[in-house]
Amino acid sequence: MNRGVVYYILGRFLQSVMVLWIIVTLLFLLFRLAPSNPLASYIDTTFTKQQEAAILARFGLDKPLGEQYIIYLFNLLKLDLGETFSYSGKSVMDILRADLPNTIYLTLSSLLLAYFVGVLGGIAMAALRGSLLERVGTTFTLMTRAAPQFWVGMLLLTFFAFQLKLLPSSGIGPAIVRYRWETEWDKLMSPVFWRHMILPTFTLALYLHGLPLLLMRSNMLEVLDQDYVTMSRLAGYSEWRVMIQTAARNAMLPVLTALTLGIGYSIGGNVVIEHVFSWPGLGRTLVRAVQQADYPLAQGAFFFIALIIVFMNFIADILYSLLDPRVGASAQAQVS
Amino acid sequence: MSRKLARISVIAALLALVMVAVVPVSSQSAGEMVPSIIVHSVTQAERPIEYETTRLVVENMRELGLEVEHRAIPWAQLIDEIWYSRVEGQGRAERPFQMTHWRMVGRPERSDPDEFTYNLFHSSVRDGGYNFVGYNNPEYDALAEAQRVEVADKEARLDLICEAQQVIRNDMVNAYFIHPLTPQVVNTAVFNPDSIVSQAGIGVHNFWTWIGIEPTTDDKTLITSTTSFLNSFNPLEIAGDAPSRVTEMTWDRLMRINPIGVAEPWAAESVVWEDPLNVVVTLRAGMTWHDGEAVQSDDAAYSFEAALAGTTQTDEDGKEEFRPEAPDYHPFARNVANIEIIDDLSLRFTLHTPSAAFETSSLAKLNLIPKHVWEPIINDLLERDDADADSIQEEIPIGSGPFKYVAFDVNEFVLLEAFDDHWARPKIDTWLMNVLPNQEATLGQIQAGEMNFLWEWPGDPGVLQDIVAENEHLDLFSAISIGFNYFAFNVRYAPFDDVSFRQAIAHAIPQQFIIDNIFNGLAAPADSFVSAALEYWRQCDDLPTYDYSIEGARALLESAGYSWDDDGRLLYP
């Protein structure tokens, strides 16, 4: 790596940190607008003024705003997101630590499936360009992008879970099995877990496959026009070989970047799917926390999702500049 | 960045404008238009039944010439706008609440009418307690206090309770409309239906069922679920319905409320009143904690001492205030003046004042906790300012109840197993409660046999009836609850400070229509805070009735001096 690239990465990194800091500040301000106070989680017959004060003190809400902000920032640096209102004796981190792996499994499995199908589909669409099949295929893909994910989830649920009773309808597994999972590894080794993952993964992948497919298709069409592809054709290589070996390899790069970005955005967008399938992840926790007025938890979940997005954006930027030789570091900095 | 901030402040400013635009409740004057009224309820998404009921009543109120806004907000926010917004200037809501849909749930300790009689209406609990409607009637206070100390003569107490119900019904402090018939579904292919106990006012999901239910197959696991939160496993915290189910199984109590609603000795072998202030309790011999230690009288004494523990602090105004370490249980132990240990198994409680409800709401309410576990924790808490027993989560909770802890994953599940050394060992081996906020999932699981005991159903009761009709292995149980749904009026402010106005609103509640159409028949009409499930305490003369009639309501308003302007809007007398 040359020095320019290192400087570029460093600069990008610092920028990401700045962006994160601004987001965190906005988050802090946003949550001061919250409609209910933390006492709402405590209905009690015997509350005295002092007890109310004690609870406010416990959550640091009695201090001036500026001081609260400083404390908040320092705690964030230690990844200390505070105590939840509604889960007795648990910190926000305890809850999120349990949620994060589930969200990641769901996101990764659906993205991998979506990109595998999408890339192959994109190549096929490019190969079939102009045919009726391509029109049908592209229209179907557009439909999957246009259908609300939760609705597709509902239909799949009705069909596979309620009518055919083939697949479980919600959660990550019955508790009677789950309590034996002491580590994440136990969970991943359990067929029960994977069975529960099928429907949500499939629903998500159905939505997600559209982007790589359309992207791959247009990149392929573009690459197929290039001289070196024409050269390979003239050299007598089979159409299949031209497609896969020459064109697809070059068309893949932007798709990879999109995948990196996709990880970040899917984690933020999974909320609805996690709700439909009662999947115990970050999104479901966020929705529940907001409904319960558990603001530290909502804020924490929001922060976590933002952190992942900013990080993935950073990685995507780097990938973009490294993988795409046409865009030098300086040019890249100018374009975005 | 600057733009974003600006935009957020614009949103905030807009919001502030909206708030200012809402005119605060002003005092009334003759002939003035009754100002617009806000009626609260939870959201349609959260509890459709409550939302639809409120919507219906709001429509009817409009026919009385009122301008009414139905404000549906999430439960957490509702608490803020009702519970913490009782009087002007309190809380963050821009004005005190006016009228809201509310509900009280049935709990075993509510089998004695004392809790509702006293806590819902006594003027002393107006500012922070359950009397959030702000009822203030010295006559009623006297009744509520008298029934509490009327220990000796049960019939005299009944008269007092009846009179209290009359007063509240006349004054229309709360407009009761139904006691839910809590629908519960049990898979009778795996459980013997005759072994299921229905507890008065609670239903089949009760302690007696948990220990008595007989599995008919080799799989001796009871699997149930909750749609609400399962956020604590703590004998010193009352966290909600689902956690209460779990604590009452894991921790024994000196007495328990039996299926007909009366406290009977449980971990105590005997409970003997020496006089109205002194009671001697003798424990059963041979009981052990889940960790193997013996249960002794000093544990029982400590269970009450822990609830009484706290520190006294002085606030800025020099006023001394007591801060209990177990604020949830403190009210139930407060009446205890002294505890004397007689021997290993017996102890004597001395009370401050005689209390008719002491057995029900104290001896049958407080969980027995092991002194060797909790003393160090409570002592540590007494040193600290920033925490109380609510925030404690034991690694492995230790009780002496018929079930013991196996696993607990916050808001996911609780798994308990039968405690073999218990003198009343349950017939099932394992008890599991899942958190399933998704009702579709709940239905799917009970039909598929993944769950075999459905005890909580916030959704459309008609669905359960359909499911049971379609599935031979499922049986529907329902019992009138001690709990009730009602509309609460903030009687501190106009127009709800006027009895006639409140009575008119009561006439505008289509009770039978709600039961038939919203509850699908799974509700009983309510006219009091004492449920028909508590038969003894309902042996009263008939309470006043408020038949559904918009004309009746209008006539009542008219005779109270209200009139209508040309646009049909209601005017104050």
Next chain:
Amino acid sequence: MQQDAMAREGQSGKATARFRQGSAIRQLWETNLEVFQRDKMALFGLFIFAIFAIVAILAPQIAPNDPLNPLKNNDGDWIKDAMPYWLAEPGEDEAEGYTNTFLLGTTNIGRDIFSQLIHGSRSALLVGFSAAAAVAVIGTVIGLLAGYYGGWIDTILMRAADVAFGIPFIPFIIVISAFFDPSIWNVVIAMAVLLWRDTGRVIRSQVLVIKEQAFVSAARVSGASDLRIIFVYIAPSILPLSFLYGSFAIAWAILTEASVSFLGFSDPETISWGYMLQDAFNSLALSREAFYWIVPPGLCIMLTVMAGFFIGRGYEEVLFPRLRRM
């Protein structure tokens, strides 16, 4: 959507050929005309919007019943869970004391599903078009300013875009919706606050190219003010791009509103398709297999969203001719 933008950004340079000197306004008109002449799908999208717009405007006339008030039978009870008349068993309605004329049946409370569907088109189009307008206008202005002026204005605006890209969209809307009283405008505000980022970035890079063109230099030499150059010379050339993003934003807004309503953060007194699905989901329409309740709102969402996609793609194919079907 965000990803689409990133992907498209790389190709933005290739659209330059289209932006040349000439009557900018006429150019704009021609481009728009070309989009709908060339691309039958885009025209179809426009057609779908037109149909739904008519339905929305005439909703009270078309809907046979009130969408919010439960229907009552002769006894005054609610007509709950009625099947569509073409599915219901004949005679059942008379036995229950009503005449079944419900095209899509009634909900578990007795609301007419078809009427709800008709009224739902109002919130969908209202949210879709106002959010799209907000996103396109804000994004275009920011893109123009950042691209034209460069320097610190550019830096600030583009860092703001970075921040907007870092804020998770759906969670943001959930929080906004929960903090303010439920209203469909929450979605519009949240979209306006966040989604200008895609449009802004792409338009900025386009402006960077255009401002070096001869006709812009000529204008500058002839003494035109900055604002005049931006809005009279440059803006018309990049407006098709704004339309492109606007069309996608319509789709995105309708989907988002549906998701937020589905999660239960919408105003129950404003019928929307997402709200209908939320109601169906919470009222256990799935296990009752009430397809007549679940399917239509989803189809309507899908149709309107696809209309937005079709139009957006129409612009895309004209602006980025390389993507054209070969």
